[in-house]
Amino acid sequence: MEIVVLDGYGLNPGDLSWEPIEALGSVTIYSHSTSEELKQRADGADAVLVDALPFHHATFESLPGLQYIGLFSTGYEHIDLEAAIAHGVTVCNVPAYGTDSVAQAAMALVLSLAHRVREYDALVQRGEWVAGREQRYPAQPLMELRGKVFGVVGLGRIGRATAGLAGAFGMRVLGYNRTQRAEAAQDGIELVELEELLRRSDVVSLHTALTDETKHLIDENALSRMKPGALLINTARGGLVDDDALAAALQDGRIGGAGLDVLGPSEPPESDNPLLSAPNCIITPHIAWATPEARGRCLQGAAANLRAFQEGRAQNVVAAPGAGGAAG
Helix, strand or coil: CEEEECCCCCCCCCCCCCHHHHCCCEEEECCCCCHHHHHHHHCCCCEEEECCCCECHHHHHCCCCCCEEEECCCCCCCECHHHHHHCCCEEECCCCCCHHHHHHHHHHHHHHHHCCHHHHHHHHHCCCCCCCCCCCCCCCCCCCCCCCEEEEECCCHHHHHHHHHHHHCCCEEEEECCCCCHHHHHCCCEECCHHHHHHHCCEEEECCCCCCCCCCCECHHHHHHCCCCCEEEECCCHHHECHHHHHHHHHCCCCCEEEECCCCCCCCCCCCCHHHHCCCEEECCCCCCCCHHHHHHHHHHHHHHHHHHHCCCCCCEEECCCCCCCCC
């Protein structure tokens, strides 16, 4: 099998071995590829493995021999699944590899905002502590998490794992999911509607998929329903949040802060994205998932998916010929 890795750097910048993939066929690995380079590099491939490169209808048209797309991710919104099905291409993702890493990152953002870590570090680096100035407290008060309310939007694996960490800090946990999740109740999460979650939570953490229904789930209206001083955390998908509305809420002091690992509508963001200059906003470059442990699990999962496809028992399928529609 001719296998092409199109944008492998994000998964493996050099600290992991490609051997699990290389054992499955003739493999060509590119660290980065542009959309323009994609068609030429994937030409003649039976299978491609991809992280974030988009595959549109025209892409599939130009690759008639392609049989399989393996994702180095759980999300698949960058792949036109209907076009994949129409062109006889199976698409498989890797679920669950980053659960603990992303949950950890979400709480790292919460803690950084609650204790104003960035502001205090900057104060010390400026020499103000050494100089003995009486600037001991930031303009915004610190937040003790015990007894506060932590709202989780999306109760899949990552949402429930994050809820568990919040509970370990003594927080009361609310959860909202578009479908009922029995596991959530078993984990001690109080299930509520989204409006109630926004109204009661001191921290709102997003862990839901990006769909037509959830795009801009957190908009001006949703932000207006949040508690004054509440924190918003997004380690899921940038498109869940209206960047302009969030930036305005931060500028006006309507919420206390935001911790974001993802931005919309594009990543990397445009230089004029208002969140880049918004107050009390911590932004990391979509790296919540990227611990070596999580990346190693993802690579092993992608290899296992491709091996299963080769053996005629495809697994973790999000689109397949004859499926009649895309998995969701």
